[in-house]
Amino acid sequence: MAFGLISRSLPIISRTAVRSCVIQTRFYSSPNKKTLPSLSMEGKVCMVTGAARGLGNEFCRAFIQSGCTSLAIVDLKEQEAVDAAEALVAESCVNSNMKPEDFNIIGLECDVSSERSVQKAYQQIMDTFGRIDSVVASAGIVENYSAFDYPFDRIRRLYDINVHGAFFTAREAARNMIPNGGGSIIFIASMSANIVNIPQPQTPYNASKAAVKHMASSLAVEWAKKNVRVNVISPGYMLTKLTKTILAHDPELKKTWESLTPMGKMGEPEDLSGAIVFLASDASRFITGSEIRVDGGYCVI
Numbered sequence: 586m587a588f589g590l591i592s593r594s595l596p597i598i599s600r601t602a603v604r605s606c607v608i609q610t611r612f613y614s615s616p617n618k619k620t621l622p623s624l625s626m627e628g629k630v631c632m633v634t635g636a637a638r639g640l641g642n643e644f645c646r647a648f649i650q651s652g653c654t655s656l657a658i659v660d661l662k663e664q665e666a667v668d669a670a671e672a673l674v675a676e677s678c679v680n681s682n683m684k685p686e687d688f689n690i691i692g693l694e695c696d697v698s699s700e701r702s703v704q705k706a707y708q709q710i711m712d713t714f715g716r717i718d719s720v721v722a723s724a725g726i727v728e729n730y731s732a733f734d735y736p737f738d739r740i741r742r743l744y745d746i747n748v749h750g751a752f753f754t755a756r757e758a759a760r761n762m763i764p765n766g767g768g769s770i771i772f773i774a775s776m777s778a779n780i781v782n783i784p785q786p787q788t789p790y791n792a793s794k795a796a797v798k799h800m801a802s803s804l805a806v807e808w809a810k811k812n813v814r815v816n817v818i819s820p821g822y823m824l825t826k827l828t829k830t831i832l833a834h835d836p837e838l839k840k841t842w843e844s845l846t847p848m849g850k851m852g853e854p855e856d857l858s859g860a861i862v863f864l865a866s867d868a869s870r871f872i873t874g875s876e877i878r879v880d881g882g883y884c885v886i
């Protein structure tokens with residue numbers, strides 16, 4: 586994630602207890618196209634952090650389109666998580682032949698930088714579904730300051746969310762997965778784990794994503810024999826609502842990013858759908874400690 590030279594302010598972090606709202610939903614049934622059965626998310630309980638908007642929200646959509654009917658949308662504000670679920674339902678009802686009672690979505694308020702908040706979110710998930718199979722740690726923030734200008738309290742908060750938040754999310758996932766036979770955890774790192782973005786300065790962000798990438802490798806080894814797989818998706822420049830807004834004020838920056846990308850364009854959030862379903866599903870059952878870069882070729886030049 587890279588948002589140009591504009592320093593955007595961070596959301597106010599709530600440290601209140603996790604609250605949840607269970608809502609009954611309905612989703613469309615995907616067209617009856619043949620695909621590899623092991624790619625199906627049918628019967629799997631999924632959880633995505635930072636899922637009220639952006640890439641996390643797109644991962645939820647991909648899981649639903651692949652047959653998932655039990656899903657926890659986790660984000661800082663309960664209302665935003667619930668609204669996201671409702672919007673997804675409305676969209677998914679188009680051409681639907683499924684019944685509302687076939688689906689169960691919970692919108693959870695959780696601050697991933699608080700271990701206690703993450704533990705409460707998992708408790709809600711276990712109380713509701715009794716198990717958790719696939720978890721995506723997508724919550725993350727970015728800011729652009731030069732190293733000399735970056736206030737330390739903001740650096741600390743970035744690491745609390747991007748690094749410690751990913752760790753808390755994964756550790757509680759594994760604790761709950763292992764008694765039920767295992768599961769799949771996916772960290773959303775960034776191409777910034779591998780390269781240095783230009784022209785915008787974002788050293789702590791880049792370092793945080795490199796940490797997330799190596800954390801995934803390390804946890805993958807720790808938990809390999811427990812059947813908990815840990816993998817990474819590293820997106821390049823993606824056109825989320827947020828990046829679109831920022832680039833609207835700086836069209837030159839978009840041209841710069843596109844010119845640095847071999848495919849000559851930014852990615853759409855749905856360009857990550859195949860990778861997320863692959864890593865979350867049984868189709869990747871012998872893959873752990875891997876990184877899939879979805880960056881239009883950025884990292885290879």
Ligand SMILES: NC(=O)c1ccc[n+]([C@@H]2O[C@H](COP(=O)([O-])OP(=O)(O)OC[C@H]3O[C@@H](n4cnc5c(N)ncnc54)[C@H](O)[C@@H]3O)[C@@H](O)[C@H]2O)c1
Nearest residue numbers: 586635638639640660661696697723724725775820822823
């Ligand atoms: N968009 C890109 O181009 C891009 C590229 C590479 C990597 N990424 C990574 O993908 C992930 C998602 O990025 P995005 O573009 O969707 O960002 P986004 O800002 O659109 O969405 C991030 C979500 O995380 C939530 N969040 C923030 N702090 C949180 C916290 N403490 N606890 C719980 N939720 C919190 C926000 O409320 C928001 O809903 C991030 O980890 C980001 O670093 C994004």
